[in-house]
Amino acid sequence: MKFEKIAAPKGVREYLPPESQAFEWVRQQLISPAKRAGYQLMELPVFEDTSLFNRGVGESTDVVTKEMYTFEDRGGRSITLRPEGTAGVMRAVIEGNLDRGQLPVKVWYSGQFFRAERPQAGRYRQFYQVGIEAIGIDDPALDAEVIAIADQGFKNLGLKNYRLEITSLGDAQSRAAHRVDLMKFVSKLDLDEATRTRSEINPLRIFDDKRPEIKEAMQSAPILMDYLSDYSRDHFEKVKSYLDALGVSYTVNKRMVRGLDYYTGTTFEFVHDDLGAQSGIGGGGRYDGLMEVLGGQALSGIGFGLGVDRALLAAIAENTLPVQDFNSDLFIIPLSLDEKAYVLNLAQEVRRAGFAVEVAFGDRSLKGAMKGADKSGARFVAVIGESERESGDVELKRMSDGTSIRVKISELQKVLEA
RNA sequence: GUGGGCGUAGCUCAGCUGGUAGAGCACUCGGUUGUGGUCCGAGAUGUCGCGGGUUCGAGCCCCGUCGUUCACCCCA
Structure with missing residues (x-):
């Protein structure tokens, strides 16, 4: 009797020996700077109440509308495999009353995340991230430190061919003003229907389009950074000066778009040059309304998520992995x-x-x-x-x-x- | 979700204008008593992704399907 083989589900990334050794090393290098900065471990469930992501990540995002693994459990509850880490951390912080103690709450996490996308180089349906969140203090110095911690993680891997892009998405007021003008601008463009629909959900998306004719047309589009309130502008200037002081190099990308709705103010992305289409190896930002939306206090927060799979690919591309076989004595x-x-x-x-x-x-x-x-x-x-x-x-x-x-x-x- | 490439031994791949499967590496055993790497010898391993079609005959041609991979979209 011969049984049929069972294959792994489509698109999952798994690490077997000897590769698992490199994976574990990468994960360790990425998160060690956060541990040394006083961040503490948070072990969270990989599935959550679906509404956590609907509300936290945003109903208009692609992540929520078409990439979530959502199912009904035996009790008839709608459950979703976590597509990202921040919403779950906030939920647990609120539920565990961590925000009632000394601020900022500083936590790190590591684990697998799930998005039902078509697999591709560096993009998997189950992938690994490490991340940190610092909650409860709105201080540009904290923004800079968070970014520097992520940067140090990549430096630990020996990576060189990556860059840090930062921007400010401003506060709610600056965004509303910009949105009106941007909508007006986009409505005059000659767009296909899919792009038009996307622009109506989130006009910022169009900045991310890779087609040359769209990029060309967007050259003269109104830029969010020109709409920043005095407070936001000042905050962002301070973040930049702290990064300068820390020796963390960056470029300001005024057209950066993030896929999660909760970002406000300082927002950043690490991009690696040798990775093909999926070049983002990490990203994050400030999310000043998130905690309140999830039923907690109106506290600010900032954090990042780093892609362990992609960081490993980057380390392989740059050939920085140490040879370290297990040798018994x-x-x-x-x-x-x-x-x-x-x-x-x-x-x-x-x-x-x-x-x-x-x-x-x-x-x-x-x-x-x-x-x-x-x-x-x-x-x-x-x-x-x-x-x-x-x-x-x-x-x-x-x-x-x-x-x-x-x-x-x-x-x-x-x-x-x- | 849309489009392109690719599926032959554990791995990397050959396989002619269709004539019924091969190499290298890896693996196991051996080359006289209890000692590895090199060398030599032997051995095991495949429903040629799966299903259908054309044909006397299909790994090769055609259709479908699944998987994989790359890109779009999106993002870690």
Whole structure:
């Protein structure tokens, strides 16, 4: 009887050995600056009440209208697999009353996110992000620090071919004024129906169109930055000066568009040059109305999400991944069935002393077992037979040069440490 | 959701104008007693993505389908 194979669901990105090692390294590098800046872990559910995203991310966004994995659970509740991280963090902060303590609340998260899009290079239906949120303080210095933390994550990976683009989306008032003028401008353009519809939902979208004729037409469109209130403009100027002071280089992109509705004020994006169409490796910004919309206090917040999958692709493209295979310190081979229990025991003992120890399994020939030891990359190999078992000695063979020495088990630690 | 490329061994790929499947790497075993890397020898592995059609005959041609990949859209 032969069973059919079951394949992974379409578009999921999974990491198997040896690649998983690089993935884990990348994730660690990306988030370590946040940990050192006092951000604390938040472990959240991967599914939430659907209305959290409808309200938080925005009904007009593509993410909500056509990319969410939404289903009904057995209790008839509408559930959605999280498409992004910020809304869930805010929900948990409100629910856990973290905003009733000292501000800003500083948290980080790491995990998988879900969007039902057509898969493509760097775009998956289940993908990985790490991110941080700093909630409750509206200080341009905090904006700058958040951006610098993200930047440091990419620097940790050794990346060079990326750039940081920043802009200010202003406050609600500046946006409303701009929207009126932009709508007027766009309505005069000759657009196909799909683009027209999109522009009516969010006219800023048209700035993001890649077609040359549209780009050309948008050259003279009214720019949001020209509509910023005094407060917003001043805030943005300060963010820039702090970034300058931090030595974080950036370019101001007055036409930047973000796909999530909650962004206000400082908004930023990290773009990598070697990645093809899906070039955004991270992004974030301030979201001053979000907490209130979700039923909490009217507190401001700022955060970012970094794409672990894409950061890994970028590190591969720039060839910055360190070679770091797992190499055990000791590989133990039992010569016969009689030594198995003894060897298992010995391995546990040496592990307790803090060393990485592997055991040969499967009753292969000694030659085969040695081959396995060689491929494992172990520094030392010990073959245990009757004489070793009786004497309590171990003959350690150093694989790099083939020499071997006989030691007492009690002296093992000293040799392995050398 | 729309469009293009590609599906042959675990991996990378050959396979002529249609004549019923191959290489390299990897893997396992062996090259006399309890010691790896190199070398030599042997071995295992495929419903040629799947379904249909054309044909005496299809891995090769045609249609469909699924998967994958790239781009649009969108974004991490």
